[in-house]
Amino acid sequence: MNGCTNRNYTSLVTLAIFLARVALLSVCFLVVLGTPSTASNPGTVESTGELLHYGDLRSASPPNQMFIESAPNGGGYWIATQEGVISVFGDAGSYGDLAEINLNKPIVGMGSTPSGLGYWLVASDGGIFTFGDAQFFGSAPGQNSNSDFIEILTSRLTSGYALVSATGEVLNFGDMELEGRNSCSLTPVGSASSSAGGVLFLRVNTQPETGSITAESGPLDSEFLDNLLDHAQQCETDSSDLVGFLSPVADAKITSSFGLRNHPIWKQPLFHGGTDYVSASEIYDGTINAAKTGTVVGVFDLVAYGRTVVLGHGSKLATVYAHLKNSQVIVGEAVEIGQVIGRMGSTGASTGPHLHFEIRVSGLVRNPAPLLDE
Numbered sequence: 001m002n003g004c005t006n007r008n009y010t011s012l013v014t015l016a017i018f019l020a021r022v023a024l025l026s027v028c029f030l031v032v033l034g035t036p037s038t039a040s041n042p043g044t045v046e047s048t049g050e051l052l053h054y055g056d057l058r059s060a061s062p063p064n065q066m067f068i069e070s071a072p073n074g075g076g077y078w079i080a081t082q083e084g085v086i087s088v089f090g091d092a093g094s095y096g097d098l099a100e101i102n103l104n105k106p107i108v109g110m111g112s113t114p115s116g117l118g119y120w121l122v123a124s125d126g127g128i129f130t131f132g133d134a135q136f137f138g139s140a141p142g143q144n145s146n147s148d149f150i151e152i153l154t155s156r157l158t159s160g161y162a163l164v165s166a167t168g169e170v171l172n173f174g175d176m177e178l179e180g181r182n183s184c185s186l187t188p189v190g191s192a193s194s195s196a197g198g199v200l201f202l203r204v205n206t207q208p209e210t211g212s213i214t215a216e217s218g219p220l221d222s223e224f225l226d227n228l229l230d231h232a233q234q235c236e237t238d239s240s241d242l243v244g245f246l247s248p249v250a251d252a253k254i255t256s257s258f259g260l261r262n263h264p265i266w267k268q269p270l271f272h273g274g275t276d277y278v279s280a281s282e283i284y285d286g287t288i289n290a291a292k293t294g295t296v297v298g299v300f301d302l303v304a305y306g307r308t309v310v311l312g313h314g315s316k317l318a319t320v321y322a323h324l325k326n327s328q329v330i331v332g333e334a335v336e337i338g339q340v341i342g343r344m345g346s347t348g349a350s351t352g353p354h355l356h357f358e359i360r361v362s363g364l365v366r367n368p369a370p371l372l373d374e
Helices: 002-033 217-232
Strands: 066-070 076-081 086-090 107-112 118-123 128-132 149-153 160-165 170-174 189-195 198-203 252-256 259-262 269-272 275-279 287-289 294-302 306-312 317-327 340-344 355-361 364-366
Touching: 066 107, 076 107, 118 149, 118 160, 149 189, 160 189, 160 198, 217 294, 217 306, 217 355, 294 317, 306 340
Parallel strands: 107 149
Antiparallel strands: 066 076, 076 086, 107 118, 118 128, 149 160, 160 170, 189 198, 252 275, 259 269, 275 355, 287 340, 294 306, 306 317, 317 340, 317 355, 355 364
16 A cells, blocks of 8 residues: 555656746747737728728727728728837738828828728828829819818719818819818817718717826817817918907916916916916905807816816907906806806916916917006
8 A cells, every 4th residue: 555655645746847947938938939919900890781801900009090992892901009109900002101200290091092002191281292194183272272181982983082170161182072061169070980972070079188287288288278269169260360358367466477487387488378366465266267259169277277168259350368266157148248157276287277278369378468458
């Protein structure tokens, strides 16, 4: 019995050593090869109907910065990134890309020629890049358009292409004849598709930046307001009649003027796109009044601007009231000049209760001081 026991014990020890070596080899194998990462393969392609799957795109680019275009014969497809890098699948031909070019603007769309022997890429400024048998019919900068473009539309029956902007504007080139849909909407067009001679527009609700306050928060908030007004005032005409603005604060005292300044929080020179006011009577939660008759375009809680009210006054004029303690108006409400729209506060990036006030023309900030009728 003792001999059998010893032999069994020896066998168990040998088996344990073998399993330990296998486990160690497995760990080494994983360390050398690395474990799969879903983040490195966001370009997974799925197909329906008679279209086949020819492969996925392994790329570090975020999925919302990729575009897929089917070859006209259905035998393959292309996937493009915002950097202009094109990957080819199936029998779709490779006709070049922008991988070796440093782009000023990101690529936002791709369209195939009717033959499938070429394609176009469009950048966000409406610039066009041609490859293969794709012909150049024109671009948005060539038509003096400064819109932000989000899509290129092509047809297998028509020579040419159409560019769709975030406002719903459509620019036709070649033989394309599609109708746009400009409107004063707060929500920009995020995607578009054409069929039966018409265009479908998908509007997406944009959201302001969120997160911790940094030196970049103010410029990002300002850019958000610029884009907001660009869409909301798209159907308005420009005006040079910059009169009739009253001070938004009674008994106002300026604490920081428009222009370059040493930022009180970040301690570095930064552009200040408005005028900061306090009440000379030291009523630090006093009322904030509409500087001009208009309509409430938006009420937001922004990172740097804090609680913010935006009023539209027609003719692409707008006023912005930031760092409010609270707001007393709602989006779409009509307000009269001098009407209370909120109370002075210190929300956002602020060193104390005050009002940050802006006048914007076509979305861009102007110095409020010389425009106010005190």
